[in-house]
Amino acid sequence: MRTVVVGTRKSALALTQTGWVMDRLREANSRWELRQEKIVTKGDRILDVTLSKIGGKGLFVKEIEQALLDGRIDIAVHSMKDMPGEIPDGLVIGAVTRREDPRDCLIxxxxxxxxELPSGARIGTSSLRRQAQILAYRPDVTVEPVRGNLDTRLRKMQEGQFDGILLAVAGLSRMGWQDRVTQALSTDIMVPAVGQGALAIQCRADDTEVLEGLKKINDPETERAVRAERAFLHAFEGGCHLPVGAYAEETGGLIRLIGMVAHPDGQKVLRGTVEGTEPEQVGRTLAQQLLEKGAGELLSALREGMSR
Incomplete structure (x- = not known):
């Protein structure tokens, strides 16, 4: 028997997701004894500032990745959408789980x-990607920042701080709260975050036993789709909290990727679609198309504004 330590954030959603992954790993690897290690990340500690203002890269993963590198844990379970484009040397994504519904939703x-919401309605989100696309579709509403776990955000809305909030359908589904969704938003309105709906199972690159065990729960179709999306994100220097979105689907071996880069005020939204068979090439090709339309200048100006 090998004791395999699984690292996770402490939120109810993270623990639910990690428990699901551990159940799959137990089924696939009978000689593993699994133990859970809860880790608090920077994104969990700082709740009074919007994500984009506290250094978007790795807010919910950095401390967990360090625990992997230090050998305190053997496996990390992340929401794929929280993963920056760059992964530290010595670590790899060993498995990608089958994707839940990737869409965003309005509650x-x-x-x-x-x-149907009236003009001036207050919508809560901490995501610049969601903010940009909502304002592009409904420029007459007001978008205000909201932080905290799912429970906290829902409570703030019910208390009257917001008329609505934007969340990922996948998280609500994993918690069994699908009935709270007012409207799932089509990708025509809201391109999801890169990797949204999938879980990333990370480990050390030299831990061959764990890598072999993780392969047993990997979903190849989701993995290929996410690889295309992450190649797109990587071209924009990997900021997972920038107003960048991408979603890929594979049909008959052909990957169709839609991508979006926007200004947070919603007045400029660049979108494109590319099809192909090689995931990374599809992602790079679409990124290049949007860079040629001015995406690089748009994001550079945004980063400069955030750093002031």
């Missing part, structure tokens, strides 16, 4: 859809 107190 409102009134039960009104995005189209």
């Amino acid at each position: 409102t107190r009134s039960g009104q859809s995005l189209e």
